[in-house]
Amino acid sequence: MLPILLDLLDTNSASELRPLTGLLRNLARHSTNKDHIAKNTVNILVTKLPSDGLQKTPCSExxxxxxxxxxxxxxxxxxxxxxxxxxxxxxxxxxxKTSHDNSSGGLKAARAASTVLCNMFQYSKLHRDYKLKGFAACRLFLQ
Structure with missing residues (x-):
């Protein structure tokens, strides 16, 4: 089922992406094998993210x-x-997280991105990887 859902993400239609990403969010929450889900979905989910909060596609939801x-x-x-x-x-x-409009959707997206960053920072063994990518300052993760 997961490969089919991931194939369906290859669209730019907000009316299709909204329920698909919601389903994947719930699947990630209730899955017993999160490593398996992560291995298969993280790359695709990251590619769907906009480069900042000011882009209009995909929508904030x-x-x-x-x-x-x-x-x-x-x-x-x-x-x-x-x-x-x-x-x-x-x-x-x-x-x-840092560049977004002040709409309610933009603020929700910024808060959601900030939560992911904060939880990523909890893995101290990955701090070296973050530093190699140029993200050494913990203020980027925790503010």
């Missing part, structure tokens, strides 16, 4: 769902946190 799915995976799996970093998710999450 989709960004919140993607960040929610990533957060559920990151809280239980250091593999997911490592993969988010490996697939260049850090600059996207920091961009969403």
């Amino acid at each position: 989709v960004v919140v769902n993607i960040c929610g799915a990533l957060n559920h995976l990151v809280t239980c799996s250091s593999l997911a946190a490592r993969d988010v970093s490996y697939f260049n998710g850090l600059p996207k999450l920091i961009g969403i």
Whole structure:
């Protein structure tokens, strides 16, 4: 079922992405094997993230769902946190967190990205990887 859902994410239609990302968020939350889900989904979810909070596609509800799915995976799996970093998710999450409009959707997306970053920072064994990617300052993760 998971490969089919991931194939369906290859669209730019907000009306299709919103329920799909919501389903993936719930699947990530209630899955018993988060490492397996992380291995298969993190790359695709990170590629769907905008580079900052000012981009209009995907819509803020989709960004919140993607960040929610990533957060559920990151809280239980250091593999997911490592993969988010490996697939260049850090600059996207920091961009969403720091540059956004003041709409309610933009603020929700910024808060969701901030939560993912905060939970990623909890894995001290990954701090070296973050530093190698140029994200050494903990203020980027925790503010």
